[in-house]
Amino acid sequence: MFLLHALQEQRRKAATAANGQRDWRVLSATVCQTPDCGEPIPEERRRAVPGVRHCIDCAERLERHKK
Numbered sequence: 250m251f252l253l254h255a256l257q258e259q260r261r262k263a264a265t266a267a268n269g270q271r272d273w274r275v276l277s278a279t280v281c282q283t284p285d286c287g288e289p290i291p292e293e294r295r296r297a298v299p300g301v302r303h304c305i306d307c308a309e310r311l312e313r314h315k316k
């Protein structure tokens with residue numbers, strides 16, 4: 250599951266790099282990178298948070314754990 254997502258992400262990056270484009274689409278994950286989650290990350294969130302790696306639920310959980 251996780252590997253498949255990583256592979257898709259890699260392929261997407263390669264395709265985007267070939268077009269000479271580097272934007273939030275490249276920086277942000279399309280699905281949550283929490284191993285047991287894998288929720289799709291809404292495009293709105295990916296655009297708002299460049300380099301986002303986690304869905305809103307996981308991001309909030311991680312944030313809470315930090316404190």
Ligand SMILES: [Zn+2]
Nearest residue numbers: 281286304307
């Ligand atoms: Zn998640």
